[in-house]
Amino acid sequence: MKEVKSTMAGNVWKIVVEAGQEITNGEDVVILESMKMEIPVSAESDGVVKEVKVKEGDFVNEGDRLVILE
Structure with missing residues (x-):
């Protein structure tokens, strides 16, 4: 299982x-x-x-998991 993580703090504008x-x-x-x-x-x-x-609209911090890949 692979993960895509946030590269910085910010709001999720678009998925x-x-x-x-x-x-x-x-x-x-x-x-x-x-x-x-x-x-x-x-x-x-x-x-x-x-x-x-x-x-969309969530606030994330650097390193938070955004997407899980198979």
Whole structure:
């Protein structure tokens, strides 16, 4: 099981993947918003999205799990 974690603290602005979706290394999975800037968070490996752990509008800290991959 692989995880995609937040790279910084911020609000979850947009979730761009859903459970069951195949993704590739480097593909954006979540867009964070911090200080009026949009920061994409990308997968670090190929996989299939097993679970999205956050919802749009949530506040996350650096290192929080965003997406679980199989």
